[in-house]
Each structure stands twice: as structure tokens, then as C-alpha cells.
Amino acid sequence: MTFTVGTILQETALFFEKRGLDSARLEAELLLSYILGTERLRLYLDHDRPLTSAEINEYKEVIRQRLSGKPLAYITGKKSFLKWDFFITPDVLIPRPETEILVEKTLEMVKDQATGAILELGTGSGAIALSLAHYLPAFQFDAVDISPAALRVASENALRQNLYERVSFYGGDLYAALPNEKKRLYTGIVSNPPYISSQVIPGLSREVREEPLGALDGGPDGTEMIKRIIERAFEYLAPGGFLALEHGHDQYFVVEETAKKAGFTTVLSYQDYAGFPRVAICQSAK
Template identity: 40%
Template sequence: MTILETLKLATEYLEKYNIENARLNAELLLSDILKCKRLELYTSFDKPLNENELQKYREFLKRRAKGEPLQYITGKANFFGLEFIVTPDVLIPRPETELLVEEIINSLDKNISMKILDVCSGSGNIGITLAKNFPASFVYCLDVSEKAIEIGNLNAKNLNVENISFQLIDILNQIPDEKDFDVIVSNPPYISFEKKDKLQREVRLYEPHTALFVDDELKFYRRIIELTDSLLNEKGKLFFEIDDELVDSISQLMKEKNFKSIKVKKDYSGLNRIISGEKSK
């Protein structure tokens, strides 16, 4: 069976299970198996697939048809032009989070040395991307999951990033030893358990719940903002990814801690997604 014939059948199979962008999914899964770029499939339509390739492809398609995210099947996800290893132990990096990183890059001087703290670092996508873009700075990443710390370290090694460290810390109950940060960034859990059933099945069934859900949507924001007293330098910058519905509450928490120059940025859907501010006396 040729690549073209296989893709046609695979697309029809995924469509039957209501997988969005079925053709794109079929192509990405096959290109992963063949270790080629997706566009290279188009120049090899007449190439036949061997039985091992077909068998592995069938397994991938079955997993995708059940709703398992494509990134967990291939074990990788793209973020800000970089390829990250991802497993069900960490969240899949989102395009909206690229806006958070972009906002930080556009707000700060790449040439000065800074201490940057990434709270709830997951796969390390935020911290590693910042370390890449701020080579004179050092990024400290914190997460409560041992598996996430392992994956973060592995991603840093694979992407040749040395100005970064990962530490196992429960930020809700512990305080980092390191202090005097110039920047704190976080994309913490902020979805209430009550909203769980409204999420896509890919997210609800496969992504780590500890990285998604909380009993109090403001829990992490409140804690991190409180810790800025001891962790963040004067005139230091704080950046959060947020839920649109939380913008007023988080803004108020920041104002109560004397943050100024508070800015809110919308995502691609026009929803409030990024909030930032500067610490003052």
C-alpha cells in the first residue's frame, strides 16, 4: 500500500471518530513513523509502506481515534519553534502560552543578566524558551511533579540549554531557597473541577489533572503574589497566564501588593490571557 492510499484510508478512519483536522493528524502521525517532514509525504505519494510501518501506523491511529492527543502519541510538541518531549505527566504546550513568552521577550532587555523564576514549569517549555532568548540570564524552574522535573531536565539537555535549573518544590507549601528574582512567570493550574466536564475529551481524559484543576481558581495566583514580597526584587516583573474570567480578581490581588503598570493581553480568540505588572514599594 502506498503513502497516498494509506493517508486516504487513515483520514476516513479518523473522520469516522470525529477527530478534527483528520487529514492533518493522519499526515503528522505517518511522518513521525517515517521520520520525515510532513511536506515530504507529498513528494513520496507512490512510495509503498512496509508491514512494520503499517502496523505501527495502525496502532497510532487507534490511539488517536480514542481521543489520545497526537503529541502524546508521538511524544513531542512544538513550542516557539522548539521541539519538546512530552508525556502524559506534563501538559501539552499551547499556542496561547507562546503569547506569554512573547510578552516577556518583548518587555525585557535580552542583553542584561537577570534571575528568572518559572513556577509550575511542567515540560520546561516556558523556562527553556526564556533561557534560549535570554542567554545572559539564569532561569530557575519549579514544579511539584518529579516526572515533570525529569522531563524538564531532559528537554533542557536535548535543546542544549545550560543556563537553567529544575527543582522539586510544592509552591503552595514551600518557599524556594533562591531569592532576589528579577522576573517571575507562571502558567499555574487555574481550572475549577466544576468546569472539568466542559473541556475537550483529549484534555479531560489524558492530560495531568494536577496541572489543570484546582478547588480554588485563585489559589496559585494568590500564593505566588504573596511570595513576591520575599522572592521578587523591587521593580521586578510578574507575568501570568490566566483564564479570562479571572482577570479582575488577579488584577486586584496584584494591586493590593502594590504592583503597578498592570497590563492585560488578549489571546487569538479575543479573551484576556496574559497579565503582567511591576513590583513597587
């Protein structure tokens, strides 16, 4: 039997549906466009194009990987976030749609400022810092991660997006990675830290457990890293600066309490697309 682009997509989408994959047709298309080295739109234009035996075998292999639990982004090596595609490896957390809200709320906080400096803690792929850098061309950015492998991915994304001169990367544990002259510098600090409680990790889906443990595990109650970030934020924020955090759906009150104890006067909460509290903006009086 000769498979065309159209017939193999139809069969693969049905197969994925039977195996319980969400967005079965989309995943089938993304995997095939990856194998063919083309854009998704081209699949529709080339609907009747026959596939070679080599292409079919390669497609079968990535289907096998996907059904074994390997995330799509780790197979294709990329993930869309806001307006940009980011290079992704198993060394970094895969950017989520909810994290786009974190970027959007950060942008709202600086909409009236001509220039400034922003620090991202736990940059991973660099998706947050680099997206902000696209939107804020007059700002400078620093991005920290404890993982050398993650920093290599983030640096590669900065190079690919022509932002390497505007984003500086530091390796180390949160604020300890930064030189002393960075204190009291930042207009804002932004972070999507690990916030899943340790005991929940084993029960996560096989796909999520493929992601780096250090980017998921937030300690016994999931707020260990969040508290560390909040408690030292004032050392690095300029007067009137803000802290923007993504957090677990049941962690807002811990974030609020910790932030108020640290000296923040206002803590605003924003919901994710499912209606759960997901982003907190901590502000201090000017």
C-alpha cells in the same frame, strides 16, 4: 490492496474528518511521519512509496489510540512550541499556542536589560523557561515543579536543547522549593499555573482529561494557585521586577485585585488568539 504514503494519508484524513477531529490531514501526517521516523515534508517527496504490512499495522494502532482520546503529543512524544520541539509525556501539560503569548510578553518586559534572572513556577515540560533561555542567552533561569516526573521531562528537554547549564530545576511546592538566597533575586517570575475550576474538570473533553490533573485543577474557582503565586511574589522579585501569568478567560479581574492588594502598582492585560484576556503582567514601581 497496496497502500502508498499518499493513499493512506488521504483515507486517514477522511476518516478523521468523519470522526470529528480538527486538523484531520495534519494529524494524519504527523502520526504517519512518527511511524516512519521521518519529517512531514518527506511524506510528500515519498508520496508513491508503498507501505509495509508492519508500517500499516503500527499506523492503525496509533490511529486507534488517537481516536480513543489519547492526545497526539502523548502518542508522538513531542510538541512544537515557538521554534522548538519539546519532548512530551503524559506526566506534563501539553504546551498550547496561547502560552507563546506569555513568552512573548515576558520578552518584551526585559528587552532593554542586558542580563538578569527569571523564575518559572510550574515548569512542566520546561517549554516556557527553555524558550526564554534560547531568546535570552545572558539570563539565568530557575524552574520549579512539584512533580518529580515533570522535572525529569523538563531536565531531558534542557539536555536535548543544550541548556542544562543555564536552567536550574527545583522540586517542590512553588516558592517553598527555593533556597532562601533566591529571595529578592529575580528580574521576573513567569507562570502558566493550573487555572481551571475543579467543578469544570469532569466536563472537559476526553482528550484534555488525559493531561495531569495537577496541571489543570486550580481549585474551586480556578484561582487558588494564581493567588498563591501573586501573594508571595514580592519576596522573590528584585526591585522593579515583574510577574507574568497566564490565566483563565474570566479571571483577569481576580488577578488584578489580588495583585493590587499584594502591592503591584500596574496590571496589564493581553488577549489570546480568540480575543479573551489570557496573560497578565504585574509590575511594581522601581
